[in-house]
Amino acid sequence: xxxxxxxxxxGIPEATVARLPLYLRALNGMAxxxxxxxxxxxxxxxxxxxxxxxxxxxxxxxxxxTRGVGYDVEYLVYQISRELGLTQDWAVAIVxxxxxxxxxxxxxxxxxxxxxxxxxxxxxxxxVGDDIAGLNVEHIDVLESVIERxxxxxxxxxxxxxxxxxxxxxxxxxxVTSILNFAPVVLSVPDGVDxxxxxxxxxxxxxxxxxxxxxxxPLMAVDSQ
Amino acid sequence: xxxxxxxxxxGIPEATVARLPLYLRALNGMAxxxxxxxxxxxxxxxxxxxxxxxxxxxxxxxxxxTRGVGYDVEYLVYQISRELGLTQDWAVAIVxxxxxxxxxxxxxxxxxxxxxxxxxxxxxxxxVGDDIAGLNVEHIDVLESVIERxxxxxxxxxxxxxxxxxxxxxxxxxxVTSILNFAPVVLSVPDGVDxxxxxxxxxxxxxxxxxxxxxxxPLMAVDSQ
DNA sequence: ATCCCTTTGTGAAGCGATGCACAAAGTCGG
DNA sequence: CCGACTTTGTGCATCGCTTCACAAAGGGAT
Numbered sequence: 001x002x003x004x005x006x007x008x009x010x011g012i013p014e015a016t017v018a019r020l021p022l023y024l025r026a027l028n029g030m031a032x033x034x035x036x037x038x039x040x041x042x043x044x045x046x047x048x049x050x051x052x053x054x055x056x057x058x059x060x061x062x063x064x065x066t067r068g069v070g071y072d073v074e075y076l077v078y079q080i081s082r083e084l085g086l087t088q089d090w091a092v093a094i095v096x097x098x099x100x101x102x103x104x105x106x107x108x109x110x111x112x113x114x115x116x117x118x119x120x121x122x123x124x125x126x127x128v129g130d131d132i133a134g135l136n137v138e139h140i141d142v143l144e145s146v147i148e149r150x151x152x153x154x155x156x157x158x159x160x161x162x163x164x165x166x167x168x169x170x171x172x173x174x175x176v177t178s179i180l181n182f183a184p185v186v187l188s189v190p191d192g193v194d195x196x197x198x199x200x201x202x203x204x205x206x207x208x209x210x211x212x213x214x215x216x217x218p219l220m221a222v223d224s225q
Numbered sequence: 226x227x228x229x230x231x232x233x234x235x236g237i238p239e240a241t242v243a244r245l246p247l248y249l250r251a252l253n254g255m256a257x258x259x260x261x262x263x264x265x266x267x268x269x270x271x272x273x274x275x276x277x278x279x280x281x282x283x284x285x286x287x288x289x290x291t292r293g294v295g296y297d298v299e300y301l302v303y304q305i306s307r308e309l310g311l312t313q314d315w316a317v318a319i320v321x322x323x324x325x326x327x328x329x330x331x332x333x334x335x336x337x338x339x340x341x342x343x344x345x346x347x348x349x350x351x352x353v354g355d356d357i358a359g360l361n362v363e364h365i366d367v368l369e370s371v372i373e374r375x376x377x378x379x380x381x382x383x384x385x386x387x388x389x390x391x392x393x394x395x396x397x398x399x400x401v402t403s404i405l406n407f408a409p410v411v412l413s414v415p416d417g418v419d420x421x422x423x424x425x426x427x428x429x430x431x432x433x434x435x436x437x438x439x440x441x442x443p444l445m446a447v448d449s450q
Numbered sequence: 451a452t453c454c455c456t457t458t459g460t461g462a463a464g465c466g467a468t469g470c471a472c473a474a475a476g477t478c479g480g
Numbered sequence: 481c482c483g484a485c486t487t488t489g490t491g492c493a494t495c496g497c498t499t500c501a502c503a504a505a506g507g508g509a510t
Contacts, residue, residue, distance in 0.1 A: 013466075013467070014466090014467095015466080015467060015468090016467095017431055017434050017435075018427075018431055020430070020434075021424075021426070021427040021430040021431065022411070022427065024430075025409060026411075039486090039487065039488090040487075040488070040489095041487085046411070047411060048411040048413075050468075050469065051469095052468080052469050052470070052471090052490095053467090053468065053469070055487090055488065055489060055490085056467090056468085056469090056489080056490075058488095058489090059488085059489055059490075063488085063489070065487080065488050065489080066475090066476065066477085066487085066488080067474075067475045067476045067477085067486075067487050067488040067489080068475070068476045068477045068478090068485075068486045068487050068488075069476075069477065069486080069487070069488090070486095070487070070488085071488090083434070084430050084433055084434045084437075085433040085434055085436065085437030086430065086433060088437075090429075090433055090436070092429070098328075099324075099327055099328035099331045099332070100328040100332070102324055102328070103323075103324035103325040103327070103328040104425065106324045107324070107325070107425060107426075109409055109425060109426035110425070110426060110429065112426075113426055113429075113430065114433070115426075115429055115433075153436055153440075154429065154432055154433070154436065177436065177439060178432040178433075178435065178436045179432075180428055180429060180432060184250065184334055186247070186251075186271070186272060186273040188273075192439070194432060194435045194436070194439075196428050196431060196432055198423060198425070198428060199246075200329065200332060200334060200335070200405075200423070201246070201332075201334035201335060201337075201338055201340075202243075202246040202247065203405055203421050203423060204315075204317070204335065204338075204340055204379065204405060205245070205246040205249075205309050205311065205338065206242055206243055206246065206421060207379055207403040207404075207405060207419060207421055208309055208310040208311060208315055208339070208340075208379070208403075209242050209245075209308070209309045209310055210242075210403065210419045211310065211315070211378055211379065211402065211403045211419070212309075212310030212313075214402060214417070215378075238496075238497070239496090239497095240496080240497060240498090241497095264456090264457065264458090265457075265458070265459095266457085275498075275499070277460095277498080277499055277500070277501090278497090278498065278499075280457090280458065280459060280460085281459080281460075281497095281498085281499090283458095283459090284458085284459055284460075288458085288459070290457080290458050290459080291457085291458080291505090291506065291507085292456080292457050292458040292459080292504075292505040292506045292507090293455075293456045293457050293458075293505070293506045293507050293508090294456080294457070294458090294506075294507070295456095295457070295458085296458090
């Protein structure tokens with residue numbers, strides 16, 4: 001009952017969605033350097049993927065290339081931005097203003113792509129009132145009103161693990177359905193709420209696994225000599 | 226020519242490796258709470274995965290469960306730790322001591338699992354010499370000697386995008402083969418070097434995509450009202 | 451000792467992503 | 481206007497991961 005041949009099929013594969021921001025970044029770099037047109041080969045190289053994969057990914061958005069020539073950089077930037085929803089601006093609230101929260105608030109990559117930090121919240125009276133990245137840190141008590149009044153639709157959780165689920169519940173109750181979670185816990189949320197997780201220590205552990213493999217070969221364990 | 230029935234097959238699927246740290250965290254929590262034994266169903270619940278997947282994942286490590294009973298928590302913690310290489314301790318260097326680098330240096334999750342921050346490096350004379358998380362920030366010039374003398378085998382890149390590739394090249398030349406990259410660039414490295422990438426703005430963009438879908442339905446674009 | 455109940459470990463089917471290879475489609479020079 | 485060349489878009493085979501469903505294995509009660 002699907003219509004796979006329909007070119008404007010709205011079901012873009014998750015794996016493709018995850019790569020679109022990568023292409024977008026590469027394209028923005030090219031646009032800044034004045035490149036007008038790019039082939040799938042070159043763009044794939046810049047994004048670190050296979051060119052066939054790139055073409056298939058882009059084909060899910062429509063036929064925006066010209067055979068024999070390539071893709072118009074500006075046009076493709078616009079199409080991908082639109083598809084990702086970056087043509088509108090998104091109000092983001094960061095909950096938890098510890099070291100990580102501060103780093104995120106100051107991170108340029110947020111602002112640059114249609115994301116606006118619209119609120120910083122914390123439970124610690126010590127940090128409430130501080131100015132960070134031009135924003136006043138507010139008390140977690142006003143979480144719901146901040147979300148509602150400033151149209152926050154994405155919340156970044158940078159709280160300690162213990163507080164994360166409780167904040168998450170409140171945020172969801174306030175109507176937010178997109179959460180980026182930095183706390184090292186598995187959040188439980190109702191259907192329809194999207195949680196993406198970034199876990200620094202998990203990434204390190206994966207690296208350690210491969211490193212151990214490389215060092216020790218298939219059978220022996222090796223000390224770091 | 227493979228030996229898929231050999232239970233101690235050393236080829237653990239990448240997807241499984243990525244979940245082992247998740248199981249490990251859940252198990253550590255249970256161990257702290259004094260739980261002695263856990264079923265695949267319960268552990269899967271705690272880790273936020275399907276129980277069949279959990280069992281298949283664990284089966285790649287060996288047969289560590291008892292039918293009719295479940296898994297011994299302590300024992301499984303040990304086995305997973307060993308498999309991930311967390312029974313030895315890893316010296317990690319963090320390059321780039323901006324907001325993010327500071328946050329990482331102070332992040333407790335590193336130390337807690339066999340990772341030791343053995344060096345903080347930066348190019349900015351303003352921050353060189355600062356004490357952060359009990360460590361002295363050193364100048365990037367001594368990168369190679371820090372890596373060599375302290376046995377650093379994993380490097381975390383938290384530099385600006387522009388500096389990342391250059392630092393990466395030096396780090397690789399110094400013999401490091403595991404890199405955790407926070408800079409928003411595609412690093413090019415020789416074969417045999419492992420790079421894992423954490424990109425905050427990409428995660429946000431993926432969320433924005435799904436948020437737009439939810440808000441707008443299949444066809445219309447919607448303003449955030 | 452036997453039977454029943456629970457839970458593991460895994461064969462097999464299903465599903466989505468990847469990458470090859472090529473026809474279709476367009477550009478450009480003559 | 482035509483033919484050679486370039487590059488896209490995609491059908492198809494393949495691969496790896498997920499999920500189902502169940503036989504095998506162990507524990508505990510009687």
